Amino acid sequence: MEEKIISLMREIASESGAELNANIVRDTVLLESGLDSLGFAILIARLEEELGYDPFTMMEEPVYPQTFGELVDIYQRFAA
Amino acid sequence: MSTLTLESVLRQLPPARPCLIGTAGCVTVGQTLEVAHALRANWSQVNGGRIALCGLPPGELIPALIALDGFAKELLLLPASTDAGTSENLMAQAGVTHILEAGTKHCRAVNDGCFEQTKGEPTRWLLATSGTTGAPKLIAHRLATLTRTVHRDPVRGADFVWGLLYDPARFAGLQVVLQALFSGSALVLSERVEFDSQVTALMRYPVNALSATPTLWRKLLMDGRISNLVLRQLTLGGETADQAILDALKARFPAARIVHIYASTEAGTGFAVQDGRAGFPSDWLNDTTRNPALRVSAHGHLLIKASLMPQGAEINARLNSEGYLDTQDLVRLEGDRVLFMGRASGAINVGGNKVNPEWLESYLRGIEGVLDARVFAKSSSMMGQLVAAEIMATEGAELKSLRQHILQCCRSELESWQTPALITFVNALKETAAGKRERLST
Numbered sequence: 400m401e402e403k404i405i406s407l408m409r410e411i412a413s414e415s416g417a418e419l420n421a422n423i424v425r426d427t428v429l430l431e432s433g434l435d436s437l438g439f440a441i442l443i444a445r446l447e448e449e450l451g452y453d454p455f456t457m458m459e460e461p462v463y464p465q466t467f468g469e470l471v472d473i474y475q476r477f478a479a
Numbered sequence: 480m481s482t483l484t485l486e487s488v489l490r491q492l493p494p495a496r497p498c499l500i501g502t503a504g505c506v507t508v509g510q511t512l513e514v515a516h517a518l519r520a521n522w523s524q525v526n527g528g529r530i531a532l533c534g535l536p537p538g539e540l541i542p543a544l545i546a547l548d549g550f551a552k553e554l555l556l557l558p559a560s561t562d563a564g565t566s567e568n569l570m571a572q573a574g575v576t577h578i579l580e581a582g583t584k585h586c587r588a589v590n591d592g593c594f595e596q597t598k599g600e601p602t603r604w605l606l607a608t609s610g611t612t613g614a615p616k617l618i619a620h621r622l623a624t625l626t627r628t629v630h631r632d633p634v635r636g637a638d639f640v641w642g643l644l645y646d647p648a649r650f651a652g653l654q655v656v657l658q659a660l661f662s663g664s665a666l667v668l669s670e671r672v673e674f675d676s677q678v679t680a681l682m683r684y685p686v687n688a689l690s691a692t693p694t695l696w697r698k699l700l701m702d703g704r705i706s707n708l709v710l711r712q713l714t715l716g717g718e719t720a721d722q723a724i725l726d727a728l729k730a731r732f733p734a735a736r737i738v739h740i741y742a743s744t745e746a747g748t749g750f751a752v753q754d755g756r757a758g759f760p761s762d763w764l765n766d767t768t769r770n771p772a773l774r775v776s777a778h779g780h781l782l783i784k785a786s787l788m789p790q791g792a793e794i795n796a797r798l799n800s801e802g803y804l805d806t807q808d809l810v811r812l813e814g815d816r817v818l819f820m821g822r823a824s825g826a827i828n829v830g831g832n833k834v835n836p837e838w839l840e841s842y843l844r845g846i847e848g849v850l851d852a853r854v855f856a857k858s859s860s861m862m863g864q865l866v867a868a869e870i871m872a873t874e875g876a877e878l879k880s881l882r883q884h885i886l887q888c889c890r891s892e893l894e895s896w897q898t899p900a901l902i903t904f905v906n907a908l909k910e911t912a913a914g915k916r917e918r919l920s921t
Contacts, residue, residue, distance in 0.1 A: 444901060
């Protein structure tokens with residue numbers, strides 16, 4: 400999951416001419432990863448295309464992740 | 480009764496009340512009025528003129544508005560992001576006589592257009608609709624129509640410190656400015672429009688009231704620093720607020736009043752919803768005691784009729800025989816709620832920025848290798864909607880490199896939100912039975 404998300408982040412960053420943080424780790428703050436909030440929204444949409452779900456529409460108590468690790472955890476929690 | 484002006488409103492507030500807070504410190508109501516008076520003294524030649532305020536930062540725009548409201552005949556508010564062509568077009572439409580630009584404090588005469596001094600008439604405030612086709616239209620307001628739903632309670636207002644996250648030359652930003660001025664609440668201005676600088680300003684002078692789009696609220700939650708603020712009033716506007724963001728804000732700020740507002744430049748503020756649920760109660764429909772009165776047309780468009788509406792041909796053309804304005808917003812009834820489904824025109828709202836699908840299709844068709852294109856909204860849990868495009872490629876095109884080529888063209892010529900976030904290649908494009916392009920959002 401982590402790798403899939405990072406590779407999509409790289410793809411989106413390169414499409415938009417942004418530079419992704421070379422070393423994305425669990426503690427990386429998403430808004431400092433190199434993707435802006437539009438890039439992040441595109442990431443969530445592309446992940447939905449690939450995985451078939453968008454956890455942010457499924458959460459009982461919505462949380463917006465601050466770090467990359469929190470994002471990965473959210474996707475893993477809702478993986479069927 | 481004397482005419483309602485910004486100055487008359489400020490004069491009723493205690494002069495020592497904090498008014499504008501910027502990097503240079505706090506300016507009181509009395510000092511703000513002094514600044515406005517000094518500006519007006521220098522601008523005596525523009526009395527009765529039609530003045531374009533071009534891309535002024537909030538710290539310059541607000542005193543200028545106080546100086547010119549009730550003094551100029553018309554004020555054309557042009558946001559900093561307006562491109563030169565659009566500015567010229569709008570200034571020509573408005574027939575402006577003077578231009579005030581950032582950093583100049585000088586109203587430059589632009590033509591010999593004649594104008595007479597105003598005699599106590601309310602100033603017309605001209606706001607550009609957020610154009611989706613590159614051709615925004617002007618809507619004429621008066622201070623009274625802009626502030627129809629603004630609370631004017633200087634006693635309660637003393638307890639609030641508002642943060643400004645929007646360009647005050649746009650409707651949403653202007654609402655925040657007017658709310659703060661009318662209630663005598665302090666307003667924190669960020670020096671720059673970048674997100675980080677804005678959040679830093681909010682934290683430096685801790686604000687307790689904030690208005691933002693749902694997209695910006697999600698970003699503020701992801702950023703996390705906002706959790707250190709004790710927010711008492713949260714307003715969401717500019718795009719549809721979904722249940723997830725309302726719930727997330729409620730969980731983070733349980734004691735705060737959370738309001739999502741339905742508003743448009745055309746209709747002035749529509750209404751505020753405070754029950755924490757997406758959409759609005761269906762029993763508000765057809766209740767003629769409500770202001771504004773609300774209805775749903777046979778085509779599922781929300782119709783709205785307020786006691787004070789902005790004026791002009793653009794508005795009149797959209798009124799039905801009973802005086803209801805067609806908002807062009809599609810709604811759907813679900814149980815006891817009326818939910819927003821997007822624009823009837825198919826316009827896509829990417830975090831508050833609107834994209835016209837026909838315009839984008841025509842742009843995409845101009846790219847080498849693209850035979851035809853269909854542009855539609857893809858709903859997004861982060862930004863409300865994103866732009867999706869289906870592309871029919873010309874025969875023999877190599878799709879992977881065509882995709883790169885399309886993105887490259889968009890990136891160099893369009894705004895980031897206009898660039899398709901999702902591109903798929905198809906052999907044929909969906910059309911409706913009427914032969915129109917199918918644009919229902921997915």
